[in-house]
Amino acid sequence: DQQVKQNSPSLSVQEGRISILNCDYTNSMFDYFLWYKKYPAEGPTFLISISSIKDKNEDGRFTVFLNKSAKHLSLHIVPSQPGDSAVYFCAASANWRGSQGNLIFGKGTKLSVKP
Amino acid sequence: GAGVSQSPSNKVTEKGKDVELRCDPISGHTALYWYRQSLGQGLEFLIYFQGNSAPDKSGLPSDRFSAERTGGSVSTLTIQRTQQEDSAVYLCASSFGGTQYFGPGTRLLVL
Numbered sequence: 001d002q003q004v005k006q007n008s009p010s011l012s013v014q015e016g017r018i019s020i021l022n023c024d025y026t027n028s029m030f031d032y033f034l035w036y037k038k039y040p041a042e043g044p045t046f047l048i049s050i051s052s053i054k055d056k057n058e059d060g061r062f063t064v065f066l067n068k069s070a071k072h073l074s075l076h077i078v079p080s081q082p083g084d085s086a087v088y089f090c091a092a093s094a095n096w097r098g099s100q101g102n103l104i105f106g107k108g109t110k111l112s113v114k115p
Numbered sequence: 116g117a118g119v120s121q122s123p124s125n126k127v128t129e130k131g132k133d134v135e136l137r138c139d140p141i142s143g144h145t146a147l148y149w150y151r152q153s154l155g156q157g158l159e160f161l162i163y164f165q166g167n168s169a170p171d172k173s174g175l176p177s178d179r180f181s182a183e184r185t186g187g188s189v190s191t192l193t194i195q196r197t198q199q200e201d202s203a204v205y206l207c208a209s210s211f212g213g214t215q216y217f218g219p220g221t222r223l224l225v226l
Contacts, residue, residue: 044217045217102160102174107156108157
């Protein structure tokens with residue numbers, strides 16, 4: 001049973017508009033969440049993270065929102081740029097505080113930003 | 116600075132052969148992780164090292180899979196008697212108490 005779900009396999013957005021990527025999780029023990037971006041033939045690149053004690057974290061054009069009661073997080077990219085076109089993975093960890101836990105990944109959402 | 120490196124970048128092997136995949140983590144990173152990504156799937160956790168010991172091997176899919184880490188640095192993932200379902204991208208990540216940084220992966224194809 002998938003603990004981290006990205007229900008949209010793909011998303012297409014016009015350049016300059018907002019991209020919203022969604023992620024749902026089932027394990028209430030998760031206390032840290034991350035977004036990774038992956039280009040073809042490369043490893044995932046860390047983008048942004050959020051701990052369970054926060055509900056929002058912002059870094060430039062990227063903002064992650066966490067709704068613990070709904071077990072839902074989202075990544076907002078604004079404005080979207082063609083270089084943002086990649087596969088975005090949501091990941092979660094249940095053992096972050098004081099140690100390093102393995103990450104549980106969603107299946108990814110392929111974002112295409114059209115010029 | 117140098118990131119996580121993995122070798123080989125691609126490996127084609129015949130069913131039944133053994134393969135060894137190598138990971139060089141970022142210098143100073145104490146934690147090292149192996150994941151794999153099969154076609155159309157997310158990343159699947161395999162094993163985690165803290166220093167040279169592996170406190171979590173829960174993701175290894177069968178006893179054909181093993182991994183070791185020496186000197187708190189380089190790690191090798193060994194797959195014995197490879198099967199076609201082992202075909203995937205094998206990714207290594209390292210961290211120092213926080214975010215995991217990934218290498219480019221080894222693409223394994225078992226014919």
